[in-house]
Amino acid sequence: MTVALKKFGTTLTSRQSGKEALLAYEPVLKSVVADETIIVDFEGVNTFSPSWGDEFLVPLYRRYGDRLVLQNTSNLSVQATFKILEESNSITFPAA
Amino acid sequence: MEPKLVKIREAARMLNVSIDTLRRWDKAGKLKPVRLTPTSNRYYDVNELMLLSSNLLAIAKRWVLESSPQEPDAPFYCPDSAIFQTKLHKLEQQLQAIPDLREEFSLLTSVAGEIGNNSFDHNLGSWPDVRGILFAYDLKKRQIALADRGQGILKTLQRVRPALADDEQALMVAFTERVTGRAPEGRGNGLKYVREVVTNANKAMKMILSFQTGRAALTLNNGDTAVRVITSDFSFRGCLAFIEF
Numbered sequence: 001m002t003v004a005l006k007k008f009g010t011t012l013t014s015r016q017s018g019k020e021a022l023l024a025y026e027p028v029l030k031s032v033v034a035d036e037t038i039i040v041d042f043e044g045v046n047t048f049s050p051s052w053g054d055e056f057l058v059p060l061y062r063r064y065g066d067r068l069v070l071q072n073t074s075n076l077s078v079q080a081t082f083k084i085l086e087e088s089n090s091i092t093f094p095a096a
Numbered sequence: 097m098e099p100k101l102v103k104i105r106e107a108a109r110m111l112n113v114s115i116d117t118l119r120r121w122d123k124a125g126k127l128k129p130v131r132l133t134p135t136s137n138r139y140y141d142v143n144e145l146m147l148l149s150s151n152l153l154a155i156a157k158r159w160v161l162e163s164s165p166q167e168p169d170a171p172f173y174c175p176d177s178a179i180f181q182t183k184l185h186k187l188e189q190q191l192q193a194i195p196d197l198r199e200e201f202s203l204l205t206s207v208a209g210e211i212g213n214n215s216f217d218h219n220l221g222s223w224p225d226v227r228g229i230l231f232a233y234d235l236k237k238r239q240i241a242l243a244d245r246g247q248g249i250l251k252t253l254q255r256v257r258p259a260l261a262d263d264e265q266a267l268m269v270a271f272t273e274r275v276t277g278r279a280p281e282g283r284g285n286g287l288k289y290v291r292e293v294v295t296n297a298n299k300a301m302k303m304i305l306s307f308q309t310g311r312a313a314l315t316l317n318n319g320d321t322a323v324r325v326i327t328s329d330f331s332f333r334g335c336l337a338f339i340e341f
Contacts, residue, residue: 011185013210014213014216015213015217046188046201047201047202047209048202048206049213049289050285050286050289051209051285051286054285075202076200076202077202077203077206080292081289083292084288084289084292
């Protein structure tokens with residue numbers, strides 16, 4: 001399954017909207033089967049921040065672990081956010 | 097929203113310059129008026145004049161220090177998070193159009209986003225007087241100001257760290273330790289992220305952050321490794337952030 005983040009917006013910064021995004025996406029995530037890879041695609045995202053990431057990305061990582069693949073992550077705010085989320089949650093996102 | 101326009105005489109008064117100066121600025125392209133036809137009267141956009149006439153830091157400072165609480169001037173006021181997100185998105189688009197910020201615009205937007213969102217997240221339902229934040233930017237001067245009249249960092253963090261004694265300690269913890277005032281949420285990376293981005297920003301885009309809550313203040317520069325909190329000569333209840341880039 002591929003999660004195209006730009007479908008949630010291109011400025012992904014608030015905790016509230018990150019939370020709403022995950023809630024809205026739960027029905028779609030129900031169709032994920034065992035061992036399926038979840039690709040999170042950052043293509044088209046202009047700004048990403050830890051508040052949004054904390055509410056959407058970290059729960060996905062906790063649920064799917066190494067089955068999570070992060071794609072098109074060259075944006076500077078995406079990179080900086082990964083770093084702080086990894087440090088503060090003591091996790092390591094799988095390499096793209 | 098239609099811009100509010102004023103005639104040249106009023107514009108000159110607002111900027112404290114002569115009418116001739118404004119005509120010169122028009123010819124030089126420094127401040128272009130609005131003209132319905134090439135020869136008709138010059139009109140000026142009030143919002144543009146307000147930006148030119150004042151320093152954003154002074155506007156924000158005046159607002160947080162105001163003893164009788166009032167909403168900030170309309171162009172700078174974000175009463176709720178949704179309005180802030182809209183204005184932040186607009187800032188992002190404008191930053192993206194600046195040639196030397198094609199890559200770094202996202203860092204600036206996310207830093208402003210984290211600071212503004214922090215104000216909303218920590219004060220939702222508990223604003224002591226004016227709800228919402230002041231958010232103003234001037235891309236010519238390369239400045240962004242954010243301020244709130246919320247509870248301030250000390251009060252917010254004391255909920256999870258009751259031993260915090262003063263604004264200085266609270267500000268230090270907010271920028272250096274993993275903690276959140278939104279217990280039981282085990283989160284609170286916002287200001288640590290801000291520090292990380294400001295101090296590690298690409299040298300081509302120098303970012304300076306001045307931040308104050310209560311009487312405690314700090315300034316972060318590119319390359320800083322330590323955080324140094326000082327006691328300011330003025331104090332207020334909420335938070336005030338000023339970014340230069």
